[in-house]
Amino acid sequence: MSTLTTAPDTAPARWGPAPLVLDGTSLDTRTVGDVARAAGPPDLVIDDAARRRVGLASALAADLSTRRVVYGRTTGVGANRVEPADDLTGHGLRLLRSHAGGTGNRLDTAHVRATMLVRLNQLLTGHSGVSPVVADALAEALRAGALPVVHRLGAIGTGDLAPLAQIALALAGEGAWEGPAPRPVPVDGGDALAFLSSNAATLADAAIAANRLDVILAASHVVAALSYLALQGSPEAYAEPVHRARPHPGQVRCAERMRDLLGMRDTPAKGRRIQDPFGLRAFPQVNGPAMDALDYLHRVLDIEMNAGSENPLISVEHGDAYHHAHFHTAYVATALDQTRAGVHQVAELSAARLGDLVEPDQSGLRAFLADGPTGSSGVMILEYVSHDALAALRQAALPATLGTAVVSRGLEDHASFSTQAARATSDVADAYTRVLACELVAAVRAMRMRGDDPSHLPLAPAFRRADAVLDRRTDDRPLADDLTAAAALIVDPCWSQV
Structure with missing residues (x-):
């Protein structure tokens, strides 16, 4: 050969x-x-x-x-x-x-x-x-x-x-x-x-899921920024002095990214409210832990993929073989569990922002962003779809590490279930994409109805792409195609790189 x-x-x-x-x-x-x-x-x-x-x-x-x-x-x-x-x-x-x-x-x-x-x-x-x-x-x-x-x-x-x-x-x-x-x-x-x-198959599954979440979390900043514009949010929540006062790495990065997307280099104008709902105001504090958890997951996987994990370990340097437990992947399992828990928290904020977008007191627009005869439903169904996906995400986010197993006649008496944690992380990526797609459809619709023009802002290219692929009709109609198009944007790495 x-x-x-x-x-x-x-x-x-x-x-x-x-x-x-x-x-x-x-x-x-x-x-x-x-x-x-x-x-x-x-x-x-x-x-x-x-x-x-x-x-x-x-x-x-x-x-x-x-x-x-x-x-x-x-x-x-x-x-x-x-x-x-x-x-x-x-x-x-x-x-x-x-x-x-x-x-x-x-x-x-x-x-x-x-x-x-x-x-x-x-x-x-x-x-x-x-x-x-x-x-x-x-x-x-x-x-x-x-x-x-x-x-x-x-x-x-x-x-x-x-x-x-x-x-x-x-x-x-x-x-x-x-x-x-x-x-x-x-x-x-x-x-x-x-x-x-x-554990190469588990590591591969986890790596693919981690890469997907990199893209989806990056897209979450763009979606949240569009909702911020649609809701005329307050910029104070993202201000640099605020996050310098409690500088968790992910939180600081999230706030900085929001300032970048929204062009907040100079002191921006005040928002409509003295304080926004948590969906906008607490976004850095909730998104930050998910970003930090995902960074940690990458570090764990990078170590594992370059590790001598075989049992026994053959050491040429010492001329010997060592029997050990590197096959146990508690690091991988706990990092995956932490990542899913962090993403679940951020997804809850997306569903909350969707609730704000359909609420006239928050948006200044008609209930459910309707634009037809009295009693029109507008995007009412999006909340149901979002919470359906959020429920699936919540189930997938449950810790795999709470289980164990005793096998091989009792000799192998503990298991990390990192394999199941990796599969669940892929499920979380799927569900979070659907949650964000609901918010994106509503945010773009609200911006259109308000006549917002974000062309002067750094996120303008992302808005233009969304505006081009999402149906502009505002009469009551099926929204399935809109959600499919929105999900395609969210998983496209190029869309969030603005």
Whole structure:
């Protein structure tokens, strides 16, 4: 089998026009998101030093297995750790076959590609002991766009055993592929657990969700700023002296972003009210924790994707193997739970601003922004849609870390459920998009009815795009198409980059 192209020992490049250089130390969540979203497979290059690490660790692990007991190599796994693996030749394949029990829906292309990328980068840290041939095969499959068939269910935050077993079996020629299958490679007794011992599928899912929330939270500033204009908000709540007095990082950034969008560099005119409702007034204080939580999630994922997490950990430096618990992802689970909780708080403010937009005392316009005969409903239905989505978001925001599990005959007596936390974070991103879409439709409609012209403000390009895609008719009519168009803007990274 051909080996992967290597590059000199240079600083790795970010994903873009140049090849993506993997070295086991510098992959980040945003690069994973870029690769997952790309129309085609990545142009991968492996750093030479990383390749050497893989080979040295593999040789050391093989040598150690001839001299001492090494979990998963000379023994069974889980509660079978005390059982010797007598038939070392077939031990690896038996382990993969027994653990490839994933079920449920198939993972989509983005998630499978991201999982393969994360797992490959982790292998390049040189702590797994996996054969360089297996690492090369994974890299070649990625570059060729060959995707194993992987199912959703089969992990609880203590190693993505089922999905990774399906990938490894496909590499060995026994699993299914989406499209043409690459040439199979041998998987020996030491490769199986070395490949499985990772949470790469969960990390990939979490990275994709984190990237989505980056875009959606950025859009939330634009939507809130449009509501501010429609409601003639008070600028004092975003003033720099206010936030300098209690300088939480996310809060300060949020207030600064609102000032930027609304052109508040000079002392702006006062609003209609001495104090706005919380939806406007407390936006930095509520959005800030969500931003900080998302930043922390990125930091946790960046560490995990460049970590030697395999058990046992093969240390070439110390010439030994160490048995440990890096497979446990409490950091990932708690960071995901915190992020979802923060987003839920911000989504509640969006629903509150929508309530202000349809209230004449706040907007100065007709109830429900109606513009027809007496009794017209206008955008009344948007509140119902928003709170439906908010209820779904609230359910998805419940902490996954409140659960645990005892498996493998009691030996593995705790689980983080980071896998479920990552899935729930994707659900939160979906629901928050729908909540914001309701607010955006109402805010643009209110600005049109007021005759507001934001062309002199930095957020003018965002308003123009929304104005162009949202139906201008104000008679009572179905709003489903408007919500679809609004949601498309919210998830478009270009829309909020004004």
